[in-house]
Amino acid sequence: MSNKVLEELKIKGDEACGCFRRETASYIKVGAATCGRSAGALEVLDAFREAARENSVKVTISEVGCMGHCYAEPMVEVRKPGWPPILYGYFTPGKAKALIKRFFLDDDPGLEWAMGAMERNDLIPSVLDTPRFGKEYRAVLKRCGRIDPENMYQYIANGGYEGLAKSLEMGPDEVISVIDKSGLRGLGGAGFPTGKKWKICKMQKADAHYVVCNADEGDPGAFMDRTLLESDPHSILEGLMIAGFAIGAKKGLFYVRNEYPLAVERIEKAIENARNNKILGDGVLGSDFSFEVEVIQGAGAFVCGEETALIASLEGNRGMPRPRPPFPAQAGVFGKPTVVNNVKTLANVSYIMRGGAERFASVGTGSSKGTALFALAGKIRNPGLVEIPMGTSLREIVMEIGGGVPPVVKASELAGSVPKRVEKKFKGVQIGGPSGGCLNEDLLDTPVDFDSLQSSGAMMGSGGMVILDEDNCAVATAKFFLQFTQKESCGKCTFCRIGTKHMLDILEKFAKGQGSEQDLENLESLARDVSMGSLCNLGKTAPNPILSTLRYCKDEYRAHFEEKRCPSMECQDLIAYYIDPKLCQKTCDACVGSCPTEAIFTRPDGIKAIEQEKCVKCDSCIQACPPQYDAIYKVSPIDDLPEEAKNAAPVQDGKT
Amino acid sequence: MNNKVKINIDGKEIQAEAGSSLLQAALDNDIYIPHLCYLDGMKEPHAGCRLCFVEVKGLPGPVTSCTTKVEDNMVVRTHSPDVDRLVKHAYELIISTHPIVCKTCPANRSCALQDMAKELRLPLKPGKLNKILPDYPIDDSHPLFILDPNLCVLCGKCVFVCNEVEGARALEFLFRGISMRIGTAAGLPLAESTCTGCLKCVDVCPVGALSRKANQVQAG
Numbered sequence: 001m002s003n004k005v006l007e008e009l010k011i012k013g014d015e016a017c018g019c020f021r022r023e024t025a026s027y028i029k030v031g032a033a034t035c036g037r038s039a040g041a042l043e044v045l046d047a048f049r050e051a052a053r054e055n056s057v058k059v060t061i062s063e064v065g066c067m068g069h070c071y072a073e074p075m076v077e078v079r080k081p082g083w084p085p086i087l088y089g090y091f092t093p094g095k096a097k098a099l100i101k102r103f104f105l106d107d108d109p110g111l112e113w114a115m116g117a118m119e120r121n122d123l124i125p126s127v128l129d130t131p132r133f134g135k136e137y138r139a140v141l142k143r144c145g146r147i148d149p150e151n152m153y154q155y156i157a158n159g160g161y162e163g164l165a166k167s168l169e170m171g172p173d174e175v176i177s178v179i180d181k182s183g184l185r186g187l188g189g190a191g192f193p194t195g196k197k198w199k200i201c202k203m204q205k206a207d208a209h210y211v212v213c214n215a216d217e218g219d220p221g222a223f224m225d226r227t228l229l230e231s232d233p234h235s236i237l238e239g240l241m242i243a244g245f246a247i248g249a250k251k252g253l254f255y256v257r258n259e260y261p262l263a264v265e266r267i268e269k270a271i272e273n274a275r276n277n278k279i280l281g282d283g284v285l286g287s288d289f290s291f292e293v294e295v296i297q298g299a300g301a302f303v304c305g306e307e308t309a310l311i312a313s314l315e316g317n318r319g320m321p322r323p324r325p326p327f328p329a330q331a332g333v334f335g336k337p338t339v340v341n342n343v344k345t346l347a348n349v350s351y352i353m354r355g356g357a358e359r360f361a362s363v364g365t366g367s368s369k370g371t372a373l374f375a376l377a378g379k380i381r382n383p384g385l386v387e388i389p390m391g392t393s394l395r396e397i398v399m400e401i402g403g404g405v406p407p408v409v410k411a412s413e414l415a416g417s418v419p420k421r422v423e424k425k426f427k428g429v430q431i432g433g434p435s436g437g438c439l440n441e442d443l444l445d446t447p448v449d450f451d452s453l454q455s456s457g458a459m460m461g462s463g464g465m466v467i468l469d470e471d472n473c474a475v476a477t478a479k480f481f482l483q484f485t486q487k488e489s490c491g492k493c494t495f496c497r498i499g500t501k502h503m504l505d506i507l508e509k510f511a512k513g514q515g516s517e518q519d520l521e522n523l524e525s526l527a528r529d530v531s532m533g534s535l536c537n538l539g540k541t542a543p544n545p546i547l548s549t550l551r552y553c554k555d556e557y558r559a560h561f562e563e564k565r566c567p568s569m570e571c572q573d574l575i576a577y578y579i580d581p582k583l584c585q586k587t588c589d590a591c592v593g594s595c596p597t598e599a600i601f602t603r604p605d606g607i608k609a610i611e612q613e614k615c616v617k618c619d620s621c622i623q624a625c626p627p628q629y630d631a632i633y634k635v636s637p638i639d640d641l642p643e644e645a646k647n648a649a650p651v652q653d654g655k656t
Numbered sequence: 657m658n659n660k661v662k663i664n665i666d667g668k669e670i671q672a673e674a675g676s677s678l679l680q681a682a683l684d685n686d687i688y689i690p691h692l693c694y695l696d697g698m699k700e701p702h703a704g705c706r707l708c709f710v711e712v713k714g715l716p717g718p719v720t721s722c723t724t725k726v727e728d729n730m731v732v733r734t735h736s737p738d739v740d741r742l743v744k745h746a747y748e749l750i751i752s753t754h755p756i757v758c759k760t761c762p763a764n765r766s767c768a769l770q771d772m773a774k775e776l777r778l779p780l781k782p783g784k785l786n787k788i789l790p791d792y793p794i795d796d797s798h799p800l801f802i803l804d805p806n807l808c809v810l811c812g813k814c815v816f817v818c819n820e821v822e823g824a825r826a827l828e829f830l831f832r833g834i835s836m837r838i839g840t841a842a843g844l845p846l847a848e849s850t851c852t853g854c855l856k857c858v859d860v861c862p863v864g865a866l867s868r869k870a871n872q873v874q875a876g
């Protein structure tokens with residue numbers, strides 16, 4: 001049986017998508033979510049429109065969401081009859097203008113700008129044959145970057161709201177059992193089985209139930225939730241409505257981080273469109289289920305993503321976690337049973353209800369079904385958003401999909417100089433943001449699923465993955481995350497408020513080459529007790545970056561206070577810059593000009609030297625020194641500087 | 657209504673009100689469990705001080721007794737290596753941010769920290785931790801009492817009575833992380849805030865952060 005309201009909407013949807021589907025159709029899609037926009041996607045969009053007009057080219061030019069490849073933004077997809085759809089990266093308005101002419105007037109697709117064809121064909125190599133695309137499994141990202149997120153009809157033409165229609169037909173209990181059977185676990189961090197959470201909530205006797213979409217995404221470096229909200233907002237709205245229907249809620253809330261204006265705008269537009277088309281409001285899709293949705297902007301604190309703090313914040317109180325139980329599913333918003341689910345979880349809900357539990361569960365591992373979404377960042381060739389089957393190994397994600405650690409390339413403006421590539425070694429990957437852990441090379445074969453990550457000392461978290469190379473120091477990395485958690489601690493409980501501060505203080509000491517074995521011991525015992533004694537998971541997980549780096553890089557910690565040496569040359573207080581007189585080319589003064597503090601001077605013999613006291617360790621001179629000389633490097637400990645370099649100073653000519 | 661359950665704490669059989677917290681049950685029976693933030697009558701325990709850990713048979717690892725409800729036949733131990741270590745650490749963390757100025761402190765000899773030190777047989781010292789002392793301005797704008805945030809242990813009792821009992825909504829938690837402190841909503845001096853002068857906050861303060869002004873001591 002099919003839903004009458006949805007069938008009618010589908011007809012309109014097919015019209016809206018005809019321009020993309022027909023064999024004879026030409027289109028240009030520009031990925032213009034926050035990431036694309038900041039790389040200049042809107043300018044590219046304008047350039048395409050202008051050039052099409054000027055050259056009287058008939059082509060549908062449309063804004064779509066994020067295509068997921070941050071390294072290549074802005075990205076565009078272009079299709080012309082006779083050619084497969086082609087994906088271009090690193091686009092510019094100039095290229096846009098040129099491409100209109102070349103491709104649409106002269107039939108030259110500008111392949112030197114292309115990343116590849118979007119489908120396998122005989123003409124152009126396809127991106128699907130590269131690991132970045134080939135290993136991905138796009139379930140919830142399927143429509144991201146493919147449809148116009150503000151056009152509900154395009155969503156509907158691509159299977160949108162079918163899951164909701166099926167749910168309405170099944171009835172709440174059946175929906176819960178489908179979600180239960182699928183094995184879906186919450187993707188907001190904790191991995192709690194979604195079906196079970198819904199069941200508990202539904203069981204509670206109360207005059208109202210609520211469902212909340214947690215879109216407070218605050219992990220540094222994470223942007224999966226933002227991307228989904230910006231690129232496919234209806235899929236989240238659909239998931240929220242299905243959850244509401246299943247647990248008997250009449251009201252749903254979006255709690256969106258206030259730094260996400262475009263996400264708020266898109267989700268509000270989606271709500272309005274859905275309401276105007278009988279999808280939302282009284283009598284959803286012609287049924288007797290009624291549902292309303294409200295968008296609430298977060299208070300701007302990381303801890304407000306914690307579900308009990310989120311609820312406090314929704315109620316207008318200070319965002320502070322409270323002890324659980326009772327869990328929100330038992331007593332949540334205004335004391336009423338409340339399901340809090342993450343954005344990605346809800347996206348999966350619509351996916352499951354549309355295609356069935358079996359399709360979903362056919363991917364993944366025994367206890368972690370479906371896909372995981374990760375934001376790859378840090379020292380990696382292809383950063384961006386990836387969706388992979390649960391159970392994919394870290395090695396595949398980092399080395400193949402992400403392309404591994406990129407070399408540092410030093411180029412020079414000097415005529416005739418050849419850029420020099422310095423290969424960098426992979427050091428580790430920090431998974432799960434500030435609450436996660438750092439896994440080193442030996443653990444690269446760990447499969448990415450809830451349980452394997454947990455037992456290796458990291459955690460799924462909400463899906464940030466920061467890749468570190470040999471230039472990243474374990475102490476500095478732990479310090480970075482502890483600074484974050486200490487600042488973001490709500491302050492309510494002793495261990496988190498004061499314990500994280502003591503841990504941070506010790507790390508800061510180490511980074512300066514101070515401290516002792518006793519401090520290391522104190523750090524370990526603080527880390528253990530803060531994680532055991534804190535009230536909420538912010539505190540419980542805050543020591544993870546310390547515990548995991550201590551597990552794998554304890555010697556690196558010791559080098560800091562025992563030898564005043566930072567092996568990765570990252571801790572500023574323990575390094576010095578040195579110009580090797582044997583390598584310095586006297587006539588070149590690239591470094592002198594690059595120094596912002598005039599710390600570099602020319603010795604009487606023409607060789608350059610650094611006045612250590614003035615040096616701010618900004619790295620500019622190393623960048624500036626032409627690769628064929630490569631005369632400047634860092635040393636640690638500072639004591640390793642040759643004697644003459646320690647006190648180097650320009651010779652005063654008597655005038656002072 | 658008077659439903660009683662039987663529980664065993666450290667080998668001692670006691671009767672407790674069904675639905676009450678383990679901490680309350682212990683205190684009612686003269687069994688000492690350190691605590692700072694628990695206040696009978698709160699609609700839910702604050703659970704911030706992290707001092708009231710105990711071990712309950714059947715549960716993995718220590719739990720806070722203020723958030724644990726008594727259950728019939730519960731077997732509880734107020735000491736174990738994990739419990740003792742956590743309690744000591746929480747105590748030392750609190751002391752590490754608390755100025756030891758007993759001589760001039762308005763709460764001298766009626767101070768929860770002094771009492772706890774005695775019970776736990778610990779010095780008023782932060783163990784191996786360094787001191788991290790705050791340096792906040794003292795608010796003595798109010799005719800009846802003084803707020804010295806430097807002495808505050810952030811137990812939250814004053815915030816609770818001010819908001820939930822008196823309904824004055826004058827005191828609240830401000831800032832985050834180590835900078836968290838007690839103050840008035842808009843950062844106004846107490847005298848200009850919505851404070852009603854009920855002094856409930858002073859009465860619940862376990863340390864010297866909230867104290868009556870000298871000329872008020874007798875009257876109070």
Ligand SMILES: Cc1cc2nc3c(=O)[nH]c(=O)nc-3n(C[C@H](O)[C@H](O)[C@H](O)COP(=O)(O)O)c2cc1C
Binds near residue numbers: 216219341
């Ligand atoms: C400090 C902290 C921050 C959190 N931030 C988020 C967040 O930004 N988004 C989110 O979905 N869950 C976050 N969580 C997890 C939530 O408490 C909760 O587990 C989740 O929203 C449940 O949804 P799920 O079952 O769909 O995963 C956070 C937890 C903690 C302890």
Ligand code: FES
Binds near residue numbers: 693702704705706722
């Ligand atoms: S009394 Fe239990 S945490 Fe403070």
